Amino acid sequence: MSASKKIKLEEKTSVCGFIQHVSPIKTSRTNNKYFNATVQVQRDTFKKVACFDVMKHSTLVEASQARTPLKLTDVQIVPSRLDSAKTEVLVNYKSRVEVSRQLSFSYQKSTEDDHDSAGEKFKTLKEVQNTPEFNKVAVEVKILSAKEVSVQIVRELPIQKQEVIVGDSTATMKLTLWDEMVTKLEIGKSYRLNQLSTRLFQNVKTITATKATSIESIDDLVNCLQAPEDNDVIEKEGKITQVGLVMHFSCEMCKGKVALPDDDSKFIRCPSCKMKMAKETLQKSMNGTLCFSYGYQKVKLSIFSSTLFTMCIANHLSVDNAENIEDFLLSNSFRVAYSNETKNVQNIVHLTNVAGVNQ
Structure with a gap:
């Protein structure tokens, strides 16, 4: 040119x-x-x-x-x-x-882009892994494994969340399901999933269901890759000796972080996309670091929103007060499951009336 x-x-x-x-x-x-x-x-x-x-x-x-x-x-x-x-x-x-x-x-x-713009263009999981985040995709996959249902807080309300591993002949990926879609997919069965959205977390590409996601049963997919073995998970009972939690708020439209003002104003403007919104529409998340002690061992772990909020709901704790959650974690004994590789807490259960917990 x-x-x-x-x-x-x-x-x-x-x-x-x-x-x-x-x-x-x-x-x-x-x-x-x-x-x-x-x-x-x-x-x-x-x-x-x-x-x-x-x-x-x-x-x-x-x-x-x-x-x-x-x-x-x-x-x-x-x-x-x-x-x-x-x-x-x-x-x-x-x-x-x-x-x-x-x-x-x-x-x-125009009919040229109908399927592509609506997320109906079929992609293999390998192609999805090379797709930028926040893009709509459709896949045909087999459900390889599923984690237990957890809880996450969105707009002050608890919603159910479930992570499953899906696979085809090219790759395996984590798929996140929400609310009414939780438990709709059966392990070992194959489905066409439309209107999924790509995400990137800790440099790993995942897919998540959206409000527009639809599920269609299809014939069994053959030659699927197997789910990766989850053999690095350690589960122990013990005490949390130190903890630091931080609450974050983000814009629902652009996902940018928003700092809450100290005043009592009802509305707030996102510094990223410049949109003004009611405070209650902000998406809430919490993460932190804790020191977990069991026997003669101590390990520093990271903990994220879905795990924390699930624990809070199970123990009737408000998710709005990080200080109270920290006090609860320091005052009780827990069964903690965490990844030995990433040191991320995957599940935490409050132990009640359990004898012989290592201090």
């Missing part, structure tokens, strides 16, 4: 048309928030859109649903990241979005 051609591609311009197939907000490999869409620019012509201003997401979603024609001003026409032979519309925070008053063509539904 010549220099003059490249400059021309990157000039600011305006695009008018109907917005379609607006994706959920995603996170790029460079940790930037963005979303994709398609814009109909002529009767039978469609262009990809990449928007790096998440504040425009709701506007484009509403325009797509209402079939309202839009004018996108101060955008760039750049080479497509998926196909360098094509171009796409690049929208950023300097771009303006307004209703287009006149178009020479009527709305025509």
